[in-house]
Each structure stands twice: as structure tokens, then as C-alpha cells.
Amino acid sequence: xxxxxxxxxxxxxxxxxxxxxxxxxxxFLATLKREQxxxxxxxxxxxxxxxxxxxxxxxxxxxxxxxxxxxxxxxxFEKQVARTRSETVGDxxxxxxxxx
Numbered sequence: 556x557x558x559x560x561x562x563x564x565x566x567x568x569x570x571x572x573x574x575x576x577x578x579x580x581x582x583f584l585a586t587l588k589r590e591q592x593x594x595x596x597x598x599x600x601x602x603x604x605x606x607x608x609x610x611x612x613x614x615x616x617x618x619x620x621x622x623x624x625x626x627x628x629x630x631x632f633e634k635q636v637a638r639t640r641s642e643t644v645g646d647x648x649x650x651x652x653x654x655x
Contacts, residue, residue, distance in 0.1 A: 586615070 559566055591610040597603040617630045624632040 583615075587611075 556566065587607075587610070591607065595606055597606060615629075617628055619628060620626045621629060621632075627635070
């Protein structure tokens, strides 16, 4: 804890009786390990960096379907949300998501 304090960082801890605070990150890391890291042989750290960048930017965010997003890619989901935000409903009220 002292090292975290020295670097002005907060430990990521779940609230008591709520094990889901880190579930999204844990799910992503499990996917990354299963679908990329354990399935690929890397020549060096540069190769590792390039492959991970490619996996996250081009595959995970643009193509891979995510069940939590209605089996859409994050990119498609974000575009859909942006379109929905710009549309008006009924009496002209703006539709918004995620408290924005």
C-alpha cells in the first residue's frame, strides 16, 4: 500500500459483498489471454506489443462480438449509441444513455 501511496495510486478493491466491480476488466484479460497471448508465439517484446495492439485495436474493438453489447462489436455499439443520441423522440426529448 505504501508504494501505491507514493505514486498517488488507488488500489482497485471491490466493495464488501460486491465481487463485480472488476468483472469487466477481468473478462477482458481472460479473453486477451485465451484468444491472443496463449495462442501466439512472440519473437520479442516488439512483436508482443505489435500483436497486442493489433488484437485490441483491430479485432477486439472493431470485429469481435460482445454478448454484453447485444452481440455487437464495441465500435458498432458506440456508433449505434451516437446515432440514438442524435435522434429525438416524440415530443422532441433527447434520448441519452449512460448518464450523458
